[in-house]
Amino acid sequence: MTTTADFDTLLSAHEDDAFAPDTLAGLDDREEFPDDAVRVLDAAGLPAHYVLPPDGDVSETVRLLRAVARRDLTVAIAHGKTFLGAVPVWVAGTPAQTTRLAERVRGGEPVCWALTERDHGADLFAGEFTAAADGSGDGCGGDGSGDGRGGWRLTGEKWLINNATRSTLACVLARTDPAGGRRGFSVFLVDKRRLPEGAWHNLPKVRTHGIRGADISGFTLDGAPVPADSLIGGQGDGIAVVLKSLQLTRIACTALSLGAADHALRLARDFAAARELYGRRLADVPHVRRILGRAAAAALTAEAVSLLSARSVHTLPGELSAISAIAKAYVPTVTQETLTRLGELLGVRGFLTQPPGGGFAKLERDHRICAIFDGSTVVNRAALLNQMPRLARLLSRRRADTEGLRAATDLAAPLPAFDRDRLALLSVTGCSAVQSLPDAAARVREQGPPEAAALAHRLLAELAGLEAESAAFVPVAGGLPSTAFDLAERYERGYASAACLLLWLENPSLRTGRLGTDGLWLRACLTALLGEDDSDVFDALADVLLDATAPDFTLLGGAA
Template identity: 35%
Template sequence: MSRVKEVQALAEDLERALGDPHDRTSPLSFARAMALDEAERYPHELLGFLMRHGFHAFAVPPEHGGRAVHVEDELMALRLVARRDPTTAMALAITHVAYLPLWLAGSQEQRSRYARAVLDGGMVAWALSERSHGSDVLANTTAAERVPGGYLLTGEKWLIGNATLARTALVFARTRQEGGPAGYSIFVVDKDTAPAGAVRELPRERLHGTRGIDISGVALQQCFVPEANRLGREGEGLEIALKSVQPVRVIINALPLGAADTALRLTLDFARRRHLFGTSVSELPHPKAQLVACFCDLVIADAVTAASARVLQAAPQYAGVWSSVTKYFVPGLLEGTVTRLADVLGSRHYLRSHPRYSVFQKMMRDLRVAVFAEGNAATNLRNVAAALGGLLAPSTPAAPHVREAVRERCPRVFDLDADLPPYDPKRHSLYGRGVDYAVLGLPGAADDLLSIAAGAVGTEADLWRRCAAVARRFLGEIDRLRTEHGQLRTVLGRDFGRSAELFELAGQYCVVHAAGCLVQLTVRSWACLTEPFPSGSVLLACLDRLWRQLHPTQRVTDRDVVDAAAAALYRLHDDNRLFSLRNVVLAHVPT
């Protein structure tokens, strides 16, 4: 079976197991999710159902009984859960995230032991952040003092997922008094065997969205941890943490993708049934344009996340920058998407007890957790800004080894049907900053669009030529960014690295990266896409959304393009398919 068909079969099997979320009798119904949300209750029963259906296996490698071979499989599974309830998806993901440092740096015994626990539904907490230091982990003060046979851990960790419910916590602690990059290590703390009074759970925090999640903290006081419970060598904690977060910054985008899919689907349910001024709301020019814009946002976010998930396997040495671009760009984009949809849905988006639309406000609240969890927008944009000089280097695209890498890697990254090596977090690097295949492969993809246009006729040929022309405009933006980057460095000198202007350039680079992902996925996955994709109208409408992030007053579409993109959107809605480049039929009970 091809890779695309494997993901489709996986997704549709999961959909059948989960059922139509509008059906109150389905295991993960909107009604059940809303009831738990109103009560601020942890979704124990829902997680139990998912464990019995094998969802926990997506976090565990095959050698320990799991099925974590392809990142895109876990991404799809979480997305389908999140379209029903982002809270349950987040609860599931927290333990998956916490297992990654064990997979990356744990001993064979540690990996095996905690893999079994995860598969059996056990929870793990990843205790990294502290109340006073946030994302500045090198300022963390939780200390691990060496004593005979192990360490004594003292300090407090805060805003930690599963901190109260999990019996096991991975604790990031200072092992050198002076700290520094080599001054931290990670320890496995077993609450059930810790000395009495050595571990104390902090009060659970009440949340705006994902209300049922266990977000709290732990206080450690002279907590003895055997040396065998340290992950890796002493001083490797920061490296393990930074490598572990790379896949997390990709996978967490399943939450906004799932939430935005439901928000768009609910809004279409309303807009296509509601009649005003003699026609449906969805056919009024302004609401139609809004719906198409939101559809394009989802397609763009889908493309960026899909490419980043594949890079984790195809080119893991460059996943650091890719994952930061994705984590910065996708949640913020989709947060704006759902806000725009609320305008179309009108007052119904504000209701908590409407029999059909009340879940919209929950999706709107829950989505925001992805904006700041596992590194907020500023943290990830800082990572992109730090790498921007290398990404914009004028010699990079012309270097023979880079051209060869583009020819080899771009098809593996952007052809959704291409085989990938099994995922292995040990292949991640902290230093692969200067290569972005989304941008480097864009010139060739623009040429491919012209070739597609040459083989088409009439309106379709014109659409593909227009897509190629806009793709080349984005290449011109790289030249502009390179020039402005150099000028800024000269003007600001030592203040350059932390300047707001540099961050702004980094944000603009992310837009060009998104365009590269979208165009390359279109041309390189051409043979495996299903109607209404590939579509020149949808691609041009998506490129218009991105172009106007850089140049708000410059439109590259027209009313005919919007109408054709709307037809593609309405077809997916009629067919009850995921709003994605992937062909996934969703569970549905006819009403």
């Protein structure tokens, strides 16, 4: 397995060829797939980190994908899609299916995840792609009335699928009951190599605003025969398998936003440090420093959310229905807001598409897709609100899985193996991080620097408001009022606050160096989360950013 440091060193060695900024910009301009960069990642062993059982580490996968994304989002999305495509097998496959797929993924074969359809978008229950039991064995009828022991016939179109054309394998959601409904769909792992000639038809690549070089296309099948062992999970389990898979993929997607933030901060830092305005360096202008400091605080907060969420895959799997929705809504949203602010700082430079000096425009438009795939921000906030009554009750009771939470937040603690049997469509234990916020705030008030203690005190007042608002929330049939989404955002900020407090408390290494001394990063993150304007703390954080030489500005050592 590739370590993060070795992987980053290897990618840096290719910044004059496959990962050269002008090379990647040229591919984007011509809308060409980044074949050379993908081959570098394959040779580096990245596909092995897309295999979850038996000893995969989602937090390490996120760190590696982040290293790719900080260089180019198109490459990261194109290559990382295999993790997303394979997850349904890790979640519900048999040991034999898991072993077979793991071997092929490690060998670099791309896997796509075929969920969406042209006329139905993200409405999975409306899907018309069908799988009918094949009448060639066990007396199964060709009308779909059998049990599939003789295999299946797949018919329909899947569209706007990443790597649809380039993949050799596809996890496909298909309607197996004409009536549809929660038990009306199943997931199949389709192997193109086992299909008769002409059974699989690729659809043309779709031109997109961002990630122009990615293989965003589709395919059609017309009675394509697949064997019985292509069914993942049981017949009718498809929606449940997809929802559990999304709990992992949504967290993995945070790597893309973290990498985008790394890239944007580097561009803005270099611009501010080199540019002069009226005889002085742009980086010395107070307003500019405040923009840089706020952007750095937002990036570190997003990292804290991602760190806690990725480790929770292993330590708090039963809570992922809530955690993944929070992470997928919060991290891309706060990153896009940060990119907007940094774009204004860069001015006309932010509109240039070619290096040197360019690259931000491509980065900004590429990142916009991150808030959409695997459930948009609205979809994830709605998913969180559907659980809000239970989350509110558990918040008021102050109950938390302290053991699982401590293992998630102690970055030196070994992670247990991923246990798919603990995944649940709804979290029985709520969200332990938010529910532990009062205790974490109290501990920081006792142990932290005075400035951090004062912020923790103000967090308790915010928490009291969140508790009251969530307790009064009642889901209504026929949709959610706009005010409800404000509650979801508030709950996300509660989770982000808890992530920052708990990581600071449980990791002495995060309390050292320029970022950690006097709780600088913690104070900056909490100040931003509380919506306060403290020029001193943002100026101090801007100092660290401007002096940083590492390619990433991170809690894990790059900004020390």
